[in-house]
Amino acid sequence: MISTSSKSDRFRRQTAQLDLPPRVLLGPGPANVHPRVLTAMSTPPVGHLDPTFLAVMDEIQDLLRYAWQTENELTIAVSGTGSAAMEATLANVVEPEDVVLVGVKGYFGNRLVDMASRYGADVRTISKPWGQVFDLAEIKTALETHRPKILALVHAETSTGVKQPLEGLGELCQQYDCLLLVDTVTSLGGVPLSIDQSGIDLAYSCSQKGLGCPPGASPFTMSAKAIDKLNSRRTPVANWYLDMSLLSKYWGSERVYHHTAPINLYYGLREALRLVAEEGLEKRWQRHQTNAELLWQGLAELNLVCHVEQQYRLPTLTTVRIPDGVDGKAIAGKLLNEYNIEIAGGLGELGGKVWRIGLMGYNSRPENVILLLNALKQVLYF
Amino acid sequence: MISTSSKSDRFRRQTAQLDLPPRVLLGPGPANVHPRVLTAMSTPPVGHLDPTFLAVMDEIQDLLRYAWQTENELTIAVSGTGSAAMEATLANVVEPEDVVLVGVKGYFGNRLVDMASRYGADVRTISKPWGQVFDLAEIKTALETHRPKILALVHAETSTGVKQPLEGLGELCQQYDCLLLVDTVTSLGGVPLSIDQSGIDLAYSCSQKGLGCPPGASPFTMSAKAIDKLNSRRTPVANWYLDMSLLSKYWGSERVYHHTAPINLYYGLREALRLVAEEGLEKRWQRHQTNAELLWQGLAELNLVCHVEQQYRLPTLTTVRIPDGVDGKAIAGKLLNEYNIEIAGGLGELGGKVWRIGLMGYNSRPENVILLLNALKQVLYF
Structure with a gap:
C-alpha cells in the first residue's frame, strides 16, 4: 500500500x-472561434508521432503557406502563444553583438527590443509616435546609419491599430544585406499580406486573431536566407524549446522527436486554416x-474619433479615442458586465487614452458591428 | 477594393x-483524455484578462498545489508543453558560470544538460546506466565534489521507466546550500510525490500523462528559496516567454498582461485537475x-521481461525488453495498425532494446491492461 500518512488536503x-459567460470578444484578441474549430479541438488526441498526426502537421504547413503567401519550407506552428x-524569430538568428534595428511605434516594438536584448543583440531603435507609421526614407536612413543584420518591424501594431506599409522594404533590406523580420500577429488572416512578395525573411503570428482559433499554437516562417544565418551560427541557439535547428527535424521529413506537440490545438488550427x-x-x-469601414462610419456617427489616420488603419483592430470626461475603463466594464461584450483599453503610452476594438477572423461580421455600436451608444449616452 | 492580382493558390x-483513428494511447504520452476534459476544452473562450478567466487561473493554481502537495505561491501552468x-526551471535560476549538477540516467537527464548549457551553466554530471537509480551516498559525494548551485534530477525517467527515490535529497541539498530541481513529467498525478515534503525547490511537469489532459499547458512550481535566486540575478532571465519575474505578475494579484494565455487548454487542465x-x-x-502490477504480472506470463528492477519501476511507464529475434518496431506497428493501440519503442540508448508502455491518468484502467496484454499476445505469438 502507498503511504498516505501526511498528505495535505489544504488545496483540494x-x-x-x-461555467463561463457567453462573451462577444471584440478586443485585441482572443476573438470568438468558429464552432467547427471548437469541435475539431475536442477530437480525442492521437500520438505526436502517429502517422495520422504527421499528416495533420503537413496539412497545417501547407495551409499556413497559403494564408501567409509564402513558399518557405520552414513554415510551422510553434507550440506556444504568439509571444x-x-x-x-529572434532566438534563432540573433547572435551576441549582432546589430538589430527595431522600428518602435507601439508596445510590441518595445517587446522586440526587450527580447532581442536578452539574446545579446546590439539593439538600435528608430521611433514614431504611437499611431503613426515609418516611411521608406526614414528606414533607409536608419539602415544606412546602423547597418543592422536584422531589421524588425511590426506590420500590425496591436497596441495602436496602425498598419505599417511594407512596400519597398524587402528591396531595401536586400540592398543593405539585412534580414527583414515582421510581426504579423494582428494581420495574418485579416489584412493583405504576402511574405514572399514583401521579401520578408522572418515572420510570426498567433492563432487567436485573424485566424479565429484559440491561442496556443503560433505561426512561424523563415526564409532560406534566414536559415543560412541560423546554420552559420557560432553559438548554439540560446533557447532549446524554440530552436529551429531541432524543430525543423520534427516538422521536416526526418520526424525526429523534439517535444510533445499540443495535439488538440493543432486540430483546431488546422480547422481554422481550412x-x-x-x-x-x-x-x-x-x-x-x-x-x-462599417465600424468606422458608425463610430463617427457616435462622434467618436479614431486614433489612426484612415489610410493606415488596421481593419482587424481599431483604436478609438476616449472622449474628454469619459471614464474609459468604466465604459468597457459596462459593456462587459451588461452586454457580455469585451473591448480593451489602451496599452502602454495609450493607456487611458483609447479603446481597442477588434473585428478579427470569425468575429469580423456585420452583426457584431451593429451590436457593438448600439451597446456603446447605450453605455455612453443613456 | 483590395488588389488580388498576384495571389497564389499553390498551397490552398x-x-x-x-478524421482520426480511435487510438488507445498506451505509450509514453500523450494518453487518452477523460471526455469531461475534451468537453471543457471546447468551451468558447473568454478573454485572458476577463475576471472569470482570472478565477479559472486561481483554481488551476490551487488544484495544482494539491496535486503536487506544495504550498508554493508560484505554482502555475506554463503556456507550452512539458519541455x-x-x-x-533552468532559465529562471541559472546564471552564466553557475555550477549545475545533473544526474543523468536517461534521455531527459541529457536534455537537462543541453538546456542548462544553453543558459551558460558550468554543467557537471554524474551518470548511471539507463534503467538504474542514484543512491544518496553517490549524490552526497557529487555534491561534495562539485558544490553546485543547483542539483537537477529526473524523478520519473520517461525513457527508462525508472523512479528515482527522493528521500533524503532535500536535506542533502539544504546541507550543501543548493537548489533541488526535479523533473516530475511522468510522475505528477500518477506516482506518490510531495514537493514540499521532499524539499524540492523547482519542479515541472506536463499535462498529457498522469494528469490526463491534452498537451500544451505545463505545471511549474518554484519555492521561496528559488525565487530568492531569481530575484538576486545579476543578469535578466535570458528567455522572455518563460521569465517568471514577468509571469508571476500575470498569475499573481497584479494581473499584468504578459502574453495571451492558451485559454482553452487551461479549461482542459482545470477539468483534469478537478x-x-x-x-x-x-x-x-x-x-x-x-x-x-496487473500489467507486470501479465507481461511475465507472456515471458516478457521488464527492464527495471521492480522496486524502482514507475507505475506510469513500463519498459519491456524486446525479446531476441523479435522486430520491436514491427510489433508496435502491428499493434497500431491492427488494434489501434499505441505503444512506443526505446529512446536514445534504449532504442531498439525496449518497448515503452504507459498507463497514465485516465488510461490507467484494468480494461486497458487486458486489452494490451491480449493484443500483444496475438501479435507476438500468433
Whole structure:
C-alpha cells in the first residue's frame, strides 16, 4: 500500500463545472472561434508521432503557406502563444553583438527590443509616435546609419491599430544585406499580406486573431536566407524549446522527436486554416475591410474619433479615442458586465487614452458591428 | 477594393474534415483524455484578462498545489508543453558560470544538460546506466565534489521507466546550500510525490500523462528559496516567454498582461485537475500502482521481461525488453495498425532494446491492461 500518512488536503479545492459567460470578444484578441474549430479541438488526441498526426502537421504547413503567401519550407506552428513565436524569430538568428534595428511605434516594438536584448543583440531603435507609421526614407536612413543584420518591424501594431506599409522594404533590406523580420500577429488572416512578395525573411503570428482559433499554437516562417544565418551560427541557439535547428527535424521529413506537440490545438488550427482556404484570402481580406469601414462610419456617427489616420488603419483592430470626461475603463466594464461584450483599453503610452476594438477572423461580421455600436451608444449616452 | 492580382493558390490545399483513428494511447504520452476534459476544452473562450478567466487561473493554481502537495505561491501552468516548463526551471535560476549538477540516467537527464548549457551553466554530471537509480551516498559525494548551485534530477525517467527515490535529497541539498530541481513529467498525478515534503525547490511537469489532459499547458512550481535566486540575478532571465519575474505578475494579484494565455487548454487542465481532486491523490496513486502490477504480472506470463528492477519501476511507464529475434518496431506497428493501440519503442540508448508502455491518468484502467496484454499476445505469438 502507498503511504498516505501526511498528505495535505489544504488545496483540494471544491470546484464547480466550468461555467463561463457567453462573451462577444471584440478586443485585441482572443476573438470568438468558429464552432467547427471548437469541435475539431475536442477530437480525442492521437500520438505526436502517429502517422495520422504527421499528416495533420503537413496539412497545417501547407495551409499556413497559403494564408501567409509564402513558399518557405520552414513554415510551422510553434507550440506556444504568439509571444513564443515572436521570441523564436529572434532566438534563432540573433547572435551576441549582432546589430538589430527595431522600428518602435507601439508596445510590441518595445517587446522586440526587450527580447532581442536578452539574446545579446546590439539593439538600435528608430521611433514614431504611437499611431503613426515609418516611411521608406526614414528606414533607409536608419539602415544606412546602423547597418543592422536584422531589421524588425511590426506590420500590425496591436497596441495602436496602425498598419505599417511594407512596400519597398524587402528591396531595401536586400540592398543593405539585412534580414527583414515582421510581426504579423494582428494581420495574418485579416489584412493583405504576402511574405514572399514583401521579401520578408522572418515572420510570426498567433492563432487567436485573424485566424479565429484559440491561442496556443503560433505561426512561424523563415526564409532560406534566414536559415543560412541560423546554420552559420557560432553559438548554439540560446533557447532549446524554440530552436529551429531541432524543430525543423520534427516538422521536416526526418520526424525526429523534439517535444510533445499540443495535439488538440493543432486540430483546431488546422480547422481554422481550412476555413481560411475555403473562404479564400481575397474574400477574407475584403470582409475584414468592409466590416471595419462599417465600424468606422458608425463610430463617427457616435462622434467618436479614431486614433489612426484612415489610410493606415488596421481593419482587424481599431483604436478609438476616449472622449474628454469619459471614464474609459468604466465604459468597457459596462459593456462587459451588461452586454457580455469585451473591448480593451489602451496599452502602454495609450493607456487611458483609447479603446481597442477588434473585428478579427470569425468575429469580423456585420452583426457584431451593429451590436457593438448600439451597446456603446447605450453605455455612453443613456 | 483590395488588389488580388498576384495571389497564389499553390498551397490552398483541399482538405477533408478531421478524421482520426480511435487510438488507445498506451505509450509514453500523450494518453487518452477523460471526455469531461475534451468537453471543457471546447468551451468558447473568454478573454485572458476577463475576471472569470482570472478565477479559472486561481483554481488551476490551487488544484495544482494539491496535486503536487506544495504550498508554493508560484505554482502555475506554463503556456507550452512539458519541455517549455523544463526550460523555465533552468532559465529562471541559472546564471552564466553557475555550477549545475545533473544526474543523468536517461534521455531527459541529457536534455537537462543541453538546456542548462544553453543558459551558460558550468554543467557537471554524474551518470548511471539507463534503467538504474542514484543512491544518496553517490549524490552526497557529487555534491561534495562539485558544490553546485543547483542539483537537477529526473524523478520519473520517461525513457527508462525508472523512479528515482527522493528521500533524503532535500536535506542533502539544504546541507550543501543548493537548489533541488526535479523533473516530475511522468510522475505528477500518477506516482506518490510531495514537493514540499521532499524539499524540492523547482519542479515541472506536463499535462498529457498522469494528469490526463491534452498537451500544451505545463505545471511549474518554484519555492521561496528559488525565487530568492531569481530575484538576486545579476543578469535578466535570458528567455522572455518563460521569465517568471514577468509571469508571476500575470498569475499573481497584479494581473499584468504578459502574453495571451492558451485559454482553452487551461479549461482542459482545470477539468483534469478537478478529476484529480475528486478522486483524491491516495486513490489515484493506488490505482496507478494496482494497474501497473496487473500489467507486470501479465507481461511475465507472456515471458516478457521488464527492464527495471521492480522496486524502482514507475507505475506510469513500463519498459519491456524486446525479446531476441523479435522486430520491436514491427510489433508496435502491428499493434497500431491492427488494434489501434499505441505503444512506443526505446529512446536514445534504449532504442531498439525496449518497448515503452504507459498507463497514465485516465488510461490507467484494468480494461486497458487486458486489452494490451491480449493484443500483444496475438501479435507476438500468433
